[in-house]
Amino acid sequence: MGDKNIALKVKREAPKNDNELNFIPVYMPDISGNEKAYVVDCLDTNWISSIGIYTEKFEKSCADFIGTPHAIGVSNGTVALHLALHCLDIGPNDEVIVPTFTYIASVNAIAQTGATPVFVDCRLEDWLLDPKDVEAKITPRTKAIMPVHLYGIICDMEAIKEIADKHNLAIVEDCAEAMGSSLNGQHAGTFGDIGTFSFFGNKTITTGEGGLVIAADGVLAARMRKVKGQGQSLDKRYWHDELGFNYRLTNICAAIGVAQIERIDAILDRKRAIARLYRELLQDTDVAFQAQRDGLVSSDWLISLLLPAHVNRDAVMQGMRDKGVDSRPVFYCAHQMPMYKLDTSFPVSEDIARRGISLPSYPALTDGDVKRVVSVLKEQM
The missing domain is CATH 3.40.640.10 (Type I PLP-dependent aspartate aminotransferase-like (Major domain))
Structure with a gap:
């Protein structure tokens, strides 16, 4: 109960700076219809x-x-x-x-x-x-x-x-x-x-x-x-x-x-447009996106990418958050979790889990928001 009250108190505090006022989360649902x-x-x-x-x-x-x-x-x-x-x-x-x-x-x-x-x-x-x-x-x-x-x-x-x-x-x-x-x-x-x-x-x-x-x-x-x-x-x-x-x-x-x-068609159209813009704005960097096979039409649910191997992902994420842009790591490997832990190595999965990052991907993002996310990401890399 105490934690809930603290969370509510934090939520009601006034923004400390412009970054906090204009904070871009990883996701928000679009509930603007019926x-x-x-x-x-x-x-x-x-x-x-x-x-x-x-x-x-x-x-x-x-x-x-x-x-x-x-x-x-x-x-x-x-x-x-x-x-x-x-x-x-x-x-x-x-x-x-x-x-x-x-x-x-x-x-x-x-x-x-x-x-x-x-x-x-x-x-x-x-x-x-x-x-x-x-x-x-x-x-x-x-x-x-x-x-x-x-x-x-x-x-x-x-x-x-x-x-x-x-x-x-x-x-x-x-x-x-x-x-x-x-x-x-x-x-x-x-x-x-x-x-x-x-x-x-x-x-x-x-x-x-x-x-x-x-x-x-x-x-x-x-x-x-x-x-x-x-x-x-x-x-x-x-x-x-x-x-x-x-x-x-x-x-x-x-x-x-x-x-x-x-409204699913409109939601998907916007999410796909956001994904295209991310790929376009990041094509001059060394990040890697998931490959898409011929014939695939993706929901582009959460735009995720791999940072270069030499980049400290956690430092990048913290730096982005300090600038008012949220992100999240991709999933950790299940075989590394305590209840499923194995000594076996899964090198590709472990590499993806270590370097992967997910960016804001909700349909209400404007093109300007996406450009700001990319700018902040590039600064931290």
Whole structure:
């Protein structure tokens, strides 16, 4: 309680200087549409939990946008992953292949099923899991591959699907950062058995907290819908015939999501324009961006890059913050975390994790804001 009061007090203090007054954060959601009106409608009609018109509207809108027959809203992106794995009957004594360079939720969801996460390295050019390392890590216990489409770039799904088909493995796509990303016209999440999405406050579209699972298989989708609601029969109320979880998305969160997806095309257009401007303004430097394959249309969720090897990333980030521009490190490798620590080296992933930095990427950024970010970054390099 004390920490909360301190945080509120700090928030209310007057800016100390122009940099603090004009501070540019890494991300802010754009909630300038119908979000408030739809939330008030939930309150006025008393439909504030997981039943209501907005949950169905949001699921239908997401399904139409992604191009999938089945979309099920859940309470966040992490439980989306766990639900997917659970409904594929993955559990103790099983192994799931996952990149070590990813947000920790990808790995935690595997561990929560009782299965073992098996780490693979990434490719330097696109920072995504290396299919060659995937093939090398398959054992008789391997049940699934979890490609993670980091920062809006889609993995080499053709190679991954070939490996999965060869070894009869399931594919769970972690699309937390890839809403709006497509490869050769096919949306992220539709290449494998299940796709999962996150709608946290810093994602391309947000529900505050929320997530989504999608599947082409109607039987699998029906099971996920049932299990996310405590395993209650879809036809008989209060009859629970298998283990389930409370992973439901609230009507209020879905209402925000409906308003967000109404404007997703405009949000994506602006984010892509911001990404193009960053690349243009930084082309005279030695930074490296993720490579984008032919046929890829990225959501450009969070503009991230690698600083030159000789540059101290933490010093650069602190210097930028002192100048009123926030940034954040890319993800640390999961195999270096205490609960998953391995002595094995994953040199490419470790290099990316050490040098990577993410820049302000929210749609309300002006071109002038982007130019200021780049100017400050160049000063610190």
